[in-house]
Amino acid sequence: MKYLSLLTIVLIGFLSPLNAQDAITKYFNQYVDDERFTVVYISPKMFEILGKLDIDELQDEEAQIIMDVVSELEGLRVLTTEETPLKFYEEAKSKINTKEYEVLLTVRDEGENVQFLIKDEGNTINELLLLVGGEDEFVLLSFMGNIDLDKIAQLAKKLDVKGVEHLDKLEEENNNDER
Secondary structure, three states: OHHHHHHHHHHHHOOOOOOOOOHHHHHHHHHOOOOOOEEEEEOHHHHHHHHOOOHHHOOOHHHHHHHHHHOOEEEEEEEEEOOOHHHHHHHHHHHOOHHHOEEEEEEEEOOEEEEEEEEEEOOEEEEEEEEEEOOOOEEEEEEEEEEOHHHHHHHHHHOOOOOHHHHHHHHHHHHHHHO
């Protein structure tokens, strides 16, 4: 547990704006300084640093899960708000070319829209994009790197980052597909 706490503190300390200028980055940067939003950005360099930690020394199961995920990731962006969430959801969908992505899962339930989209090359997922819009919240979450969806879902359960609870829907769908 102490490794999880340390990792969380380190990650928060490295929040910074993105360098690339794709549509998600532009949308993210548009609201990065807006006080209505909770913003998390973990740079590729931070994931590189975390990937170099000595995994053999980590005995804690949570720390091991984190290290397994982190070693393959290159970046993470999270943008959430509870103010006019449907407006931001629709705006994000209009500004981000979702046609560049393959729809992995769509859930529309009780006024909440959840979309999981991926960019992939062959069997490798390079980006996992989560868009959530409902009456209560808007979430844009983008994982970049070599992505193992099962590991991401495990990580989501261990970290307390607003919005990642929606990854449980993806894990449920994966488990249903395997049956």
